[in-house]
Amino acid sequence: MSEERASFGSKLGIIMATAGSAVGLGNIWRFPYMTGKNGGxxxxxxxxxxxxxLGIPCMISEFIIGRHGAANTARAYTRLSNGTIWKLVGYLEVLTGFLITGYYAVISGWCLNYVYASVMGELNGDPAFVKNYFVEFSQDPIRPVFWTIAIFAITHFIIIHGVRNGIEKASKLMxxxxxxxxLVIVVAAWMLPGASKGIDFLLKPDFSKVNSDVFLGALGQCFYSLSIGMGCLCTYASYFSRHTNITTSAIQIGFVDLMVALLAGLMIFPAAFSVGINPDSGPSLIFITLPNVFNQAFSGAPLLGWAVSLMFYALLFLAALTSLISLHEVNTAFFYEELHISRKAGAWIVTVFCCIIGALCSISIGHKSGLSLFGLDLLDLFDFVTGQLMLPVVGFFMCLFVGWYIPKQIVIDELTNWGTLKFSFYKLFIFVMRFVCPLCILAIMLHQFGVI
Known part of the structure; x- marks a missing residue:
């Protein structure tokens, strides 16, 4: 059955939902890690x-495609490309989002487990205990799968309630x-002895560390943290009204995303420096290093340490969930619109198949699972294929599609809301999309494979 296309009910709902799509685990742990590694x-x-x-122009481009296409990402590209080969970019975006949904839920499930573990006091112990807890949990064949399914159940519940009553309401709360x-954890971190060293490191630039790797690292962090190329922004834009100023919305969402990343730095650096830990431990930062930071930093006030740890993992869970909701919606919209079925049926297809992907990725981490391809477990393989191959390729062709293929008048109409907005920066925008963004994304891709 077909259903009338939904829309967001308010400007606040648009900002909260789309910002929730952009704000994810990359803002909370990867941004501080990259900052610590590359000169504060x-x-x-x-x-x-x-x-x-790069980020805001690419976001505007996804908004143009999504709102003008007024459909799921694949159909939006098909409509704007008049069925030419460019439509494959839309299908690739959907596929990318589908694969990311499956393995991202595994990490999101870990966050949900750590909320539970914090409540139950299971993270209290010395560094060796905390590290062993994570290793045993991540390699367990049952527990991570349970939490993966649990977070999918929460996501599914929100998705089936639609855009306004599900995604928008949840985003306005979360x-x-x-x-x-x-903010609460930032204040708690700043009150720790020696926290000022972390603040100084974050706010005082060290330009001696700046080189081409730092520039390309910043480009890559920007590209991934804003959810460009996953279909999320394009799908959410299809629910925008004709009165939504997509340029202003992109700037506001970029600002929110940046603020979350900066606050994460102001939270993690003071706490880490107060106990003599440099937060550059990569993915293990949030599951191994930080529990030790909380245990040491608040050793004199264990109840406060417990509360801060709980709030931190609740924060991670919310960041992961808002992104997972947007990824799920990309695929839900695709299935129920293309297969002409109900929204609930489309959501069930995504939930069931992505649960299977998530379960396989989770099980593959175990040393004895035997689930690996090309020398990588499935979780790392999915992360590599989507993050280093599919996302940059999609972003590159999306820029070319908007910059060179879409008719000029469509872009102008979308930027000006069909002439109701007098200010237009079409020439600058098109120049950036034709030359600047594609070259930047190409540089990211070449850098990832050691070419430059």
């Missing part, structure tokens, strides 16, 4: 420039809660 504030300044030059939790 120097990296932040470069990142801000990348958001303005995103403010996420900010409140961030």
């Amino acid at each position: 504030a120097a990296f932040i300044l470069i990142y801000i420039v990348c958001v303005i030059v 995103m403010p809660t996420l900010f409140v939790l961030l």
